[in-house]
Amino acid sequence: MTVDPAGPADRVHVRAPGKLNVFFEVGAVQPDGYHDVASAYQAVSLVEDLWAENADDFSLTVSGSVDVAGVPVDDRNLALRAARLLAGEIGHRGGVRLHIDKHVPVAGGMGGGSADAAAALVACDALWGAELGSSGLHRLARRLGADVPFALMGGTAIGTGRGDQLNRALAKGRFDWVVVTSEDGLSTPEVYGHLDVMRGRSNIALAPRTPDVDPGVLQALRVGDAVALAAHVRNDLQTAALSLRPDLRDVLELGEGSGALVGIVSGSxxxxxxxxxxxxxxxxxxxxxxxxxxxxxxVHGPVAGARIVSE
Structure with missing residues (x-):
């Protein structure tokens, strides 16, 4: 980034990672409509790049190697909401011009929108000299969505509650993944809703009373053993996602028949x-x-969370 010796940056470039849920257990729906979860997150090398420059108002443009036609560029976009949230927090009276170069699939279950929001928080914090620090940024991130705090943190972590109560997990070595993207996204609320319907009809096992990450996952991550991890990965949303998109079953079978240790639906x-x-x-x-x-x-993981890139 470019820095004025007498003040904050005038243009900031931030890179933030997409994520995989290598384990995802979903509890029953709560009165507020959300679900408690227990997740093992891993940040991977498929990233989003965001640039921020001072402006009189708030605006956003988007490009990328993925289809961005459906990405909103108004206040429905998490990155723009993140910038406005931080501005309100510090009393900043100006705006910001954001540009995002997207590489994480849109509505693909890899947290691309959350990565954008995390990148916007880090970029605007530097751009405006807010110096909120890690705890301040994480506090704002939790207000934006369950996956935003992890996009800030990166690495490997265990998420509980709504997924935003994070603890770093010990993880050794590198894990290699092949991700297969789809042109047609899935709505996260729709997948959760379908899971609730399937559980209500007793089509699948009932929700656990208190979601928890399988100890086998933690041990496999701790020693860097991909074969052991493959034996314990799980995603409670997978059954619902495959019910909504039966065509994905064939791809899972193809991947596992072509040498993968295991295949899994990423997130929703x-x-x-x-x-x-x-x-x-x-x-x-x-x-x-x-x-x-x-x-x-x-792609591979774990990688760092949202961070400023020197230019």
Missing amino acids: GPTLAFLAADPESALELQVALSVAGHRALH
């Missing part, structure tokens, strides 16, 4: 994540899925 979907034994296996899997006509990307 429809992005699929396949865990590979090592980088070479991931490359072979990426090729196999690409040859079959799917958009497959090789």
Whole structure:
């Protein structure tokens, strides 16, 4: 970034990661309509880039390697809401011009919008010299959405409550994933709602009383064992997502039949994540899925959370 020695930056570039839920247990719906969850998050190398410059008003433009046609550029966008929230917090009277270069699938279950919001918080904090610090930014992040605090933190973490009560998890080494994206997104509220309906009809197991992360997941992450992790990954939203998008089952079977240790729906979907034994296996899997006509990307984790990029 460019910095004025006498004051804050005049243009800030921030990079924030998408995420995978390597474990996701969903509790019963609460009176406020939300669900308690227990999640093991991992930030991965598929990232969002955001630039922020001072302006008289608040505005946003979007580009990217993914389809951004459905991305709002008004106050429905989390990044713009994050900027306004921070401005209100510190009493900033000006605006900001944001530009996002998106690479995380839109409505794909990998937290791209949350990454944008985290990036906007970090960028505007630096741009306006707010110096809120990690705790101040995390406090605002929790007001924007359950996944925004993790996009700030990055790495590997356990999330409880709405998913925003975070504790860093010990994680050794590198985990290689191949993600398969879909042109048609899935609505997160719709997937949660469908899960509740399926549980109400006793189509699937009832919600756990208190969601908790499988100890086997924590141990596998702690020692960096992809094979052990594959034995314990789980996503309670997967059954609902596959019910809404039955075509995804064929892709899961293809990936697991082409060398993946395991395949899983990422978050609320429809992005699929396949865990590979090592980088070479991931490359072979990426090729196999690409040859079959799917958009497959090789990513790895864990990576850092939202951070300023020097220019």
